[in-house]
Amino acid sequence: MKIRIINPDYGVGEEAMARRYTFLQRYVGPDVELSMVCLTQTRVEIDSASDVVLAGPEILHLAHQAEQEGCQAVVLYCFSDPVLEACREQLTIPVVGGAQASMLLFPALARNVSVILADPARIGEKEAFLGTLGVDRHHIGRITAIDFRGKSIWDNREEAYGQLVAAGRELKEQGAECVALGCLSFLGLAEPLSRELGIPVIDPAIGAVSLAESLVRQGLATSKVAYPKPFSTAF
Secondary structure, three states: OEEEEEEEEEOOOHHHHHHHHHHHHOOOOOOOEEEEEEEOOOOOOOOOHHHHHHHHHHHHHHHHHHHHOOOOEEEEOOOOOOOHHHHHHHOOOOEEEHHHHHHHHHHHOOOOEEEEEOOHHHHHHHHHHHOOOOOOHHHEEEEEEOOOOOOOOHHHHHHHHHHHHHHHHHHHHOOOOOEEEOOOOOOOOHHHHHHHHOOOEEOHHHHHHHHHHHHHHOOOOOOOOOOOOOOOOOO
């Protein structure tokens, strides 16, 4: 099975991408081959609706390319799931987004979920966005963030973990039964954080690739009733 992960940001180096899908390889079956690509033409990081519009054509192109190269599923690694529905309209294979995977997983673990982001400036955006993912907003608790603006989380993992523990404990005291991490994937921190807090902690990158594998094994793809093929396409 081949699964292509699209990182919808510009300029992620090959070494960083290899480190990321090598990390994820531990969470899929031995017959699953993961690969990752990022934007090379559209010089944006997905921080706004304008960025999504600018990046959309290249993300769609990369998704088409994945299907043409024989991939059985596509994962969009981003806690905003940019152009997820557009990719589902265009492709005949499953397309899974990190944020939606996280929100669909948590009801199997708890009655409500709280979210920890990497940037406080994104809280308002995510409060509006998470309500669009098919989960009753009443089951989504507080959305908070650690603050790593201007710093590499990868190079400061211990500091990031300390902030996550503090934020997670505060959420648990406020009634959180499950925590989803946003823009904090590939660090290997979800499992130790879950043990520290005593509640489930979802890594959206792991959740998305695991869900994609499950869909392929079950022979499930996007409903063309819900996501009909557009009348015209640039591809």
